[in-house]
Amino acid sequence: MPTDTLLARFLDGLAPLTPVAVWAHGSLAGGDYVEGRSDLDLITVLDHPVGARTAWRLASLHARLRSTPLAGRLHCTYLTPDTAAGAGRRHLTWAHERLFKRPVTPVTRTELHTFGRVLHGAPPADVLPPVPDGELAGFVVRDQGDYWRREVDRAAHWTQDIWVDLGLLTFARATVTLREGRLISKREALEVLPGLGAPDEVVADIRRRRYDGAAPAAGTWAVRRARLTRDYLGAAIDALVAGS
Structure with a gap:
């Protein structure tokens, strides 16, 4: 290989x-x-x-x-x-x-x-020293609130596959870490997203491209996907940070 x-x-x-x-x-x-x-x-x-x-x-x-x-x-x-x-x-x-x-x-x-x-x-x-109690959760909250929430407002990013994928998968991983104190993989995060209220069409799009070899998003779908993702992710991050 x-x-x-x-x-x-x-x-x-x-x-x-x-x-x-x-x-x-x-x-x-x-x-x-x-x-x-x-x-x-x-x-x-x-x-x-x-x-x-x-x-x-x-x-x-x-x-x-x-x-x-x-x-x-x-x-x-x-x-x-x-x-x-x-x-x-x-x-x-x-x-x-x-x-x-x-x-x-x-x-x-x-x-x-x-x-x-x-x-x-x-x-x-x-x-490598172990991660002190609370340090992982604190980092996750700051990463979501200080970095990802700001990036959601930068509309130009979100027609790109990489931003949609990482934005949603990182949010799902952060949510599980804060709720359960554990890390999950990106594949596991994809399975978690529907239960967190993420748009079904966008989750299906990520799955097709990452694991089924589908072509990158383009045209009107890429624009619509960007709107769906930003509308969901902004509110979802706000709620996650507020509840932490």
């Missing part, structure tokens, strides 16, 4: 940097991975500080992988044992064909402890 080939080449390229661990989270770890559609979300723990020279070596590694199928979907954040604590700390990350810094969120940390897939080295429990 192209995914296995890419991961093998990535691990081979990392070997000279003597990683302590390489883990997968997201769809690849949670059993919801669809090759060619899902991202490859990884965390690598290195045994030395990630300074300028290491950053250059990592950028070179990712550049060498560009000709490998699916390489554009491989995202990796780089930690060290000394920097693994604290969800607010920003870490060097390769994603979207560039290096930048971003945190390892409480959602990602919880995924790693709950169902993280070890690709190399030590398991998450040996390196």
Whole structure:
């Protein structure tokens, strides 16, 4: 499989940097991975500080992988044992064909402890501190209220498949996390959405595209779908945040 080939080449390229661990989270770890559609979300723990020279070596590694199928979907954040604590700390990350810094969120940390897939080295429990009580729920509420609610008002986003899919699936996952204290996969979130009052037509559209290979939305349907999604999601997020 192209995914296995890419991961093998990535691990081979990392070997000279003597990683302590390489883990997968997201769809690849949670059993919801669809090759060619899902991202490859990884965390690598290195045994030395990630300074300028290491950053250059990592950028070179990712550049060498560009000709490998699916390489554009491989995202990796780089930690060290000394920097693994604290969800607010920003870490060097390769994603979207560039290096930048971003945190390892409480959602990602919880995924790693709950169902993280070890690709190399030590398991998450040996390196990554557990998520403190209340931190996951607090993050989920802020993410819905501060980020997603603002984006709902930006109408231009919502004719695009990616915004419809992530907006609704993230909302369903957030709702279950706040109600039950657990994480669910995107596939499970799709099954939850009808019970949360999401528009049936939009849920069916997501299912057809993500799992049945249907074409992207276009034309008048994309416009109508955007209106249905925004009308539902804005009110739903407001109610979720108000009740939290």
